[in-house]
Amino acid sequence: MALPVETFFLHPDAQGTLQSQIQQMIAQGILSGRFQRGEKLPSTRKLALHLGVSRITVTIAYTELLANDYLTSKGRSGYYVSDNAPVPPAFTPSQVGPDAVDWTRAIGQRFSGGDMPRKPADWGGYRYPFIYGQADPELFDHANWRLCALKALGQKDFTALTTDYYDQDDPQLIEFIARHTLSRRGITARPEQILITLGAQNALWLTTQVLLTQRRRAALEDPCYHALRDILSQSRCHVTPVRVDADGMPPDAIPPNTDVIFTTPSHQCPTTNTMPMHRRHELLERAAEMDALIVEDDYEFEMSFLKSPSPALKSLDTDGRVIYVGSFSKSLFPGLRLGYLVGSEPFIREARALRASVLRHPPGHVQRTAAYFLSLGHHDALIRRMGSALHDRREVMSAAIAAHGLQIAGQGAYGGSSFWMRAADGVDTQELARRLQARGVLIEPGHAFFSGPSRSRNYYRLAYSSIPAGRIADGVALIAEEMRALSDLGLNAVGNWP
Structure with a gap:
């Protein structure tokens, strides 16, 4: 037939x-x-x-x-x-009744229910996606990434493609990070002090598992990267949130019995504030007094298109107490899941052994493709193109925010890809986000970034990395319109509030 x-x-x-x-x-x-x-x-x-x-x-x-x-x-x-073609299964799966297992008792430790927000899977279909951390297809260098991937698939790189490195990494990628990426941050490191991870989040998890126990205490910024707080909670260590100010984490607010300090000095998450040099030295001195370690998450340092970024905290460290976390997720694309840890050799040795027991190593082909993309200069060209585009979008968004009277709570002095915003005290930005989504606008409510039961609910983040400049003004206008509508509802409900 x-x-x-x-x-x-x-x-x-x-x-x-x-x-x-x-x-x-x-x-x-x-x-x-x-x-x-x-x-x-x-x-x-x-x-x-x-x-x-x-x-x-x-x-x-x-x-x-x-x-x-x-x-x-x-x-x-x-x-x-063909008669030899694969045959689809001929059996019908049997109907299985309800589990006889009481999973409320069987589960010994819970990892669900954290603060990680959910972004719509079809975010690209929204007209005004002010969401953070997604790749912009208009800016990404598809052609050269594809060529690098094909090059990594070639016979010359058969070993990199197929080898089980066990607990090691692609030497070409390690060498590039050591000689080029870290040198731009003022950091000197040997290959034995560098570990490739599945993104920054995996790096933070490995660090937490190696350094913290149920008897140790961690200090983290408040507000902070919500996934880090989830990671620390799962480790069952003691956690102290330290409220940040315009200069980042205040060293004198860190409790004296702290063992590990987590901070984002170059680009505080989510306020985008940058820690000045004098406070960086104060933080190092405070850590030395307590004999504490510092974990520096240096995300988005590449997005410093307004002026050159400050040296990394790790570059000022003379005691070996700073552990540095880097990532290519923001400068390339988040689905790459490729980051790296830099620290003293005894720490990296333990993190390497833990990584090997869980996932061996990030795929060799991914590492080699990234090594080619970096070493051939495509990454630097992409950063320049992204910096120019983000600079233009930032100016358009800043003008639109000012025109509609919205309040900026934080904006990176060096650049970045987002604004940290504050609504009036009576506005719940979760409700604001729900109303805006129905009008094709995506924003990120800010409550998940805060610690404790009484979280601020009137903050939100507006990113300009995934939206064309031509749509920003109209999108901000819709945000202001819904903000006024919610404010009016609040006034009608409670009489008046500031």
């Missing part, structure tokens, strides 16, 4: 070359059971005409499927589904 050509179609959102899309379409038809063994496929000419592609594209796709035993050729008769 011949398969009708009408059953073949290319999905409009499919990725890859036309040839690969056709291969995938036919393979999925066979694997799903829609195309049965012995059934004849349309001729290459007929399918090409139906799909609107060249005949050679269909021929090459058929040839690849023939080589992989999905199809077979019968002389001049044409192509058929």
